Amino acid sequence: MSACIHPSILSADFVNLEAELARIGGADAVHVDVMDNHFVPNLTLGLPVVERIQAVSPVPLDAHLMIADADRWAPLYADLGLDSVTFHAEAAAAPVKLARELRARGSKAGMALRPATAVEPYLDMLSELDMLLIMTVEPGFGGQAFLDLTLPKIRRARAAVDGSGASVAIQVDGGISASTIERAAEAGADVFVAGSAVYGADDPGDAVERLRVLADRARGA
Ligand SMILES: O=C(CO)[C@H](O)[C@H](O)COP(=O)(O)O
Ligand SMILES: [Fe+2]
Secondary structure (H helix, E strand, C coil): CCCEEEEEHHHCCHHHHHHHHHCCCCCCCEEEEEEECCCCCCECCCHHHHHHHHHHCCCCEEEEEECCCHHHHHHHHHCCCCCEEEEEHHHCCCHHHHHHHHHHCCCEEEEEECCCCCCHHHHHHHHHCCEEEEECCCCCCCCCCCCHHHHHHHHHHHHHHHHHCCCCEEEEECCCCCCCHHHHHHHCCCEEEECHHHHCCCCHHHHHHHHHHHHHHHHCC
16 A cells, blocks of 8 residues: 655645635645644644534545644544544553554544653553654644654554454654655655655655655655
C-alpha cells in the first residue's frame, strides 16, 4: 500500500482555511494540530474551529491533540466525526480506556509519543490503537528540524507492530520534507505529516505527490 501523506494546516493561511484545504485535495487526510498552551507552549485552535474544518474539508481529518487532560477532551473531538483522533500518551491518565472510547465514538484511535518518550511501555496496547505517532520534533511548533535520534524508535515501533499482527499505522510528524522523508520511511513509518514542506511549496498539491513518491520508493512499495 502507498504511503499516506497528511499535510498539516499549521503552516496554512488560517484566514483562508477553506481555500487552503482545496489546495491539498490529493492528500490522504489533513492533519490538524490542536495546542492548548499547557501541554505545549503554543496555542492554535479548538473544538469550534475543528468542527467547521470537518464540515468543509474535501479530505478526512486527522486531529493531533497536543493538549493536557486528554481523557476529558479527546472524546469530544471524536464526537465531531473526525477520521482519527490522536492524543499524547504523556497527557492521558488512562490511555487504553481513552483509545477504546475514541473507537466507540467512531474515530480511529491514535496515540502520540514525544521524542523523549519510549515506545516500550506501550507495546502491550498496540491492538487498542489504529495509529502510533512518533514525534520527530519536540511538539509545539511547525518548521523545526527533523530529529534523527527518533529513527531507532521508529524502527523498534515497526518491528513491534509487525510482530504483533495488529493493524497499526506508524505516523511521523515534524520536519518531514523531501530531504528527510526517505529516512523516516526506511525506518518503518507509513503515514507522513508535512506542514512547511507542503504549504511552503509553490504548489502544495504537487508537493504532496512528490513526498508520496519519495516515501514509496524508500519503503520499496
Ligand atoms: O505537530 C506538529 C508540531 O508540534 C506539526 O504537525 C508539525 O510540526 C508539522 O510541521 P512541519 O512539517 O513544518 O514540521
Ligand atoms: Fe502534528
